[in-house]
Amino acid sequence: MEGYKRWVRRNKEYVHSLESLANGLTWLLPERFSESEIVPEAVTSILGIVTAVNEHIIETTPTTPSQMAPRPLEPSSFPYTLFLTLMKDVETLVEVVAQHFLGDDNKWNFIAVTEATKVLARLALLRNSGYKMILQGGETVNDGNPTNDSNHQEDVRGGRLLNQGQNGHFTPQGRALSAMSRFGENARMVSDPTWFRRVEHHQRAIMELPETEIKRPTLSSFLSEKGIPGSLFLIGEVMFITRPLIYVLLIRKYGVKSWLPWFFSLSIDIIGMSSSMMSSTHHKDRKLPLSDPEKDELRRRKMLLALYLMRDPCFGKYTRKRLETTEKTLEHVPIIGFLTAKLIELLVGAQTRYTYMSGS
Template identity: 60%
Template sequence: MELYSKWVRRNKDYVHSMESLANGLTWLLPERFSETEIGPEAVTAFLGIITSINEHIIESDPLQRRMGAMEESSSSSFPWSLGISVLKDLETLVEVMAQHFYGDDKKWNFLAVTEGTKFLVRLALFRDSGYKMVLNGGEIANVDNRPEASNSDPRLGNSVRRDRFGRDPRSLEGRALSALSKFGEDARMISEPKWLNRFQNHHDPTMEPPPPVPKKPTLSKIWSEKGVPGVLFLTAEVLHMSRPLIYVLLMRKYGVRSWLPWFLALSVDLTGMSILSHVRHSGHSRYGGSSSLSASEKDEVKRRKMLLAFYLMRDPFFSRYTRKRLDTVERVSEPIPIIGFLTAKIIELVIGAQTRYTYMSGS
């Protein structure tokens, strides 16, 4: 496993290219979106899990960990993000198998279990991260890299950590000198006796102490320091994380033809986004003012707004309105060579993907 991890880190660009190609080809497999889709979805799930593991290996590179923010040192050792990625890779396979063996109605029982598990894992991640905004459904760690330290570079927009000689470890010169310094230290450690190394490390006055580990805020601390805005922020995040589970439970009870799940899920999303928007512009330090959000958190707010487009692809809205628009586009483009063929193929894939809850869940 260690050899595989090293190979992935050395060849991460090649790994990304092959993963993107393989994931793209799975959409062209025979029997895609058919009743016997278990085989193609199993292949897709397997490739997705491999991709998630490779991404976790690359992101957990020791060099990247040393260059990361101090908040990472206080995070839980359990890879919650990897767990969420694996669940998302498996959920479509679970849906297809449940539909094949138990039917369209009972598949919602399995989807409810899947969404409930994801909700609990995200709550654990939310707590272990110090109640920071959940990024990309929890697949991306929320590390605060805003320029608050004295050695930050305002041109880069995030903190730049420097070594004890004042060099930027990410620059070419910094990496080279750091490598030479590390090589010299390793050679000295090998040549000197272990008891002498321990004695020198213990009594070296120039050795920098380890950076302090920041304490994670608790619910009581957020309430005492942030007050109502902090509680509203927590409420908005919990609403965002719980919306998929609420939607599935309503679909399980009322069915795909009912407008109630569609409207209530949309209401939960809009309520959570409205609360978050109010907190951002309320003028309170960490949970107020748009400037208090990091760049990744601002991108997450934009991503959540874009996810609202999935409501156009969910029944009963899709069957009532969107499907008619797609049929019109296909009919108009059909006489045009090449364009008509490509349009028909794209619409076929879109209609097929719409039949899967997990493709349009936005969770």
């Protein structure tokens, strides 16, 4: 493994070119693979896992002699960001396999397990980070330094550009549906390679660390120091982290057509977001300052609320009718009518998968 790490770090541009080539070659595979969703999902999950591991190796490249020296593994060194990224890469495969072999009802048991696993990992990450905001669902490191530097904002805004090619299928419709599944994650800047921004951000954070060990605050010390704003912040983070699991458990009990899971999940999102925003504006002297990445994260969470329009029962009762009306209105318009019909077809297909529209 150490030899592989050295090779990846020496040839990172070559590695990313190979990953892009592998994702591009999926467009050329035979259409017969589309008869079963399991095979394409398995292939794209494997590609996603390899990409995530390579990115993690590049991000953790030692930059100083002290970091290159061998040292004992610390208890807090578990790569939570990598683990959560891998969970995102396999969750659609889990849903497809469970639905294929166990049916639509029993698949929710396995989806609940994956969401519970992500909840535990994110809660551990929240604790180990010293109770800093979870960025991109835990897939991005939060150095927690408040700043108004616009250049810093440009560097850290965003997530994993390579994720756009994951959780897709080998049919044109399926591959486009996979892009729709990243709606919330792609609401960011993608003009430059994301892996470079993340590596640069990670290395800057490492270089700014002092040589002495940083003491992370405990829950009691954090609350006593931050007061009411700290309590509001933690409430918002815990609600954001646990909301997907609660939503899945409610669907498992009441069904996907019930309004109760939909309303309950939306309420948790709104209350949690309100708590997070109130923590930064509670009082001039006791508010929690937010860094630019954290402000971007709050904006991302607001945009994720649009996914509720694509979730049943709202989609079946309201959104789909509006889409069909729009399609009929524009169907006679050259080019625009065709593109609109294709877009609506993709939207209708994307909402049939929980993981495409989960926003978690």
